[in-house]
Amino acid sequence: MKRVVVGLSGGVDSSVAAYLLQQQGYEVIGLFMKNWHDDSVTISNDCPWLEDSNDALLVAEKLGIPFQTVDLSEEYKEKIVDYMFNEYEKGRTPNPDVLCNREIKFDVFMKIAMSLGADYVATGHYCRKSEIEVNGETVYQLQAGADNNKDQSYFLCQLSQQQLAKALFPIGELTKPEVREIAAEMELVTAEKKDSQGLCFIGKVRLPEFLQQKLQPKDGVIVQIDAADPIYNQDTTEVGSPEEELISSSNKTLYSPTMGKVVGKHQGAHYFTVGQRKGLNVGGTKEALFVIATDVDTNTIYTGMGAQHPGLFRSALFVEQSEVHWIREDLRLHNGQTREVMARIRYRQPLQKATLHQLENGMYISFDEPQSAITEGQFVAWHEGEELLGSGVIS
Incomplete structure (x- = not known):
């Protein structure tokens, strides 16, 4: 037995x-x-x-x-x-x-x-x-x-x-x-x-x-960024190498408080996460505000109105090499290799069509459809059919 x-x-x-x-x-x-x-x-x-x-x-x-x-x-x-x-x-x-x-x-x-x-x-x-x-x-x-x-x-x-x-x-x-x-x-x-x-x-x-208990509350501002802000319409016709494109589409948009209007206050940027809607306590907007970025250095929360705000979406993400984990070690990609998979960036999210790109410093994952609220620190997991092949921490 x-x-x-x-x-x-x-x-x-x-x-x-x-x-x-x-x-x-x-x-x-x-x-x-x-x-x-x-x-x-x-x-x-x-x-x-x-x-x-x-x-x-x-x-x-x-x-x-x-x-x-x-x-x-x-x-x-x-x-x-x-x-x-x-x-x-x-x-x-x-x-x-x-x-x-x-x-x-x-x-x-x-x-x-x-x-x-x-x-x-x-x-x-x-x-x-x-x-x-x-x-x-x-x-x-x-x-x-x-x-x-x-x-x-x-x-x-x-x-x-x-x-x-x-x-x-x-x-x-x-x-x-x-x-x-x-x-x-x-x-x-x-x-x-x-x-x-x-x-x-x-x-x-x-x-x-x-x-x-560990992270002291400190007052900061909530800034609302307009969906029509020029930062979302940057000219991308100058196409670089495939690698540069991956880097550019996985990079976070960088905001500064002057780009939007202050709509409220909060008790600490580190209590909030991208995609969060509850707990902002800002009223008077036509649609709900969503957190599109947080900056713990300046203690600022950036928000956008509505679930389709362009600040919520990105078409790629990056996993540092030390955070790339394969359950199926025999399928591990080597530098320069790619693989088509189905991936999810959070529990219960329906699987999304994606491509893994293994480079020297880590792995880029590009999605066929832009993904809402790609969140640093969460896990991305990739599948083939019913099988989960590996995962990594979104950086």
């Missing part, structure tokens, strides 16, 4: 994952990760870890599997929370859930599981794993979940071959309603439980308050 450690989160997905593995004849152990101590920044009644660990325990008892809680809050603070503060301070928008999978669930947690003699670690992610042989070696593939509506492969876009080798995703072939049905049949306490929102294992966080 192979031994599997399941990360029981107290939700329905991981509960059913544990049950299915048991049905498949694995020896199953349930572990709950406690990753957070500070209740002052969580909306406490929304996702208290106590209730979750209790539900995880009840599921383990129902299935008759061993259960324990592991406290990873120190590692979580160091690898996820400190990273988040750092990124926000630089004016970037991190994705803690992607990091949490790479650094916590499939690293720190996986090592604990292996120390318990586990052969695999399993989670309740909606994605699938398959394997093929390339040049006589086993290569693992990360595939989208069967439930289009719930596919979570994006959150695992930073996993390595070594991590995938030891991972199992038992519910990847199921839809959410099927998972709930199994949980109800088994009378699991989590069958009707709502999906958790917010940060991986922390729950819902009031982000500005969370960030204010």
Whole structure:
């Protein structure tokens, strides 16, 4: 019997994952990760870890599997929370859930599981794993979940071959309603439980308050840039080399406060992200204002009116070489190579037609259609068919 450690989160997905593995004849152990101590920044009644660990325990008892809680809050603070503060301070928008999978669930947690003699670690992610042989070696593939509506492969876009080798995703072939049905049949306490929102294992966080622990509020202005501003009509007929074109179309537009009118005040540019609409507290515009750029050096937020404002769109992005990650190492591009893929720049975004261009200093990704709110610090992931091939941090 192979031994599997399941990360029981107290939700329905991981509960059913544990049950299915048991049905498949694995020896199953349930572990709950406690990753957070500070209740002052969580909306406490929304996702208290106590209730979750209790539900995880009840599921383990129902299935008759061993259960324990592991406290990873120190590692979580160091690898996820400190990273988040750092990124926000630089004016970037991190994705803690992607990091949490790479650094916590499939690293720190996986090592604990292996120390318990586990052969695999399993989670309740909606994605699938398959394997093929390339040049006589086993290569693992990360595939989208069967439930289009719930596919979570994006959150695992930073996993390595070594991590995938030891991972199992038992519910990847199921839809959410099927998972709930199994949980109800088994009378699991989590069958009707709502999906958790917010940060991986922390729950819902009031982000500005969370960030204010480290990043002091400071007053700045909100500037509105007109959609007809000449900066959007720059003559691009002088076509340079393909490389220069990529650089130019992936570059951010640079704004200065004199280019627009001051329409409001804010408490800190690092609390805002490109594409954000809520929380600006500026009224009296015909359409909603969207953040089109932030400048943490001058503490200025630039906005544009309406979801089609030209300041929101770019047709390419850049990933620094050190941030380019291939799950499929055997498909890694070399300097000068290109590849047509389908890509997304955020979770749940429909896949977009794109081309990868590998250059010496990193990878440019150009899109067939301009993309709204390309955000520094977020992950871009690229696919071929159902398979996620790799990802990178948008720079």
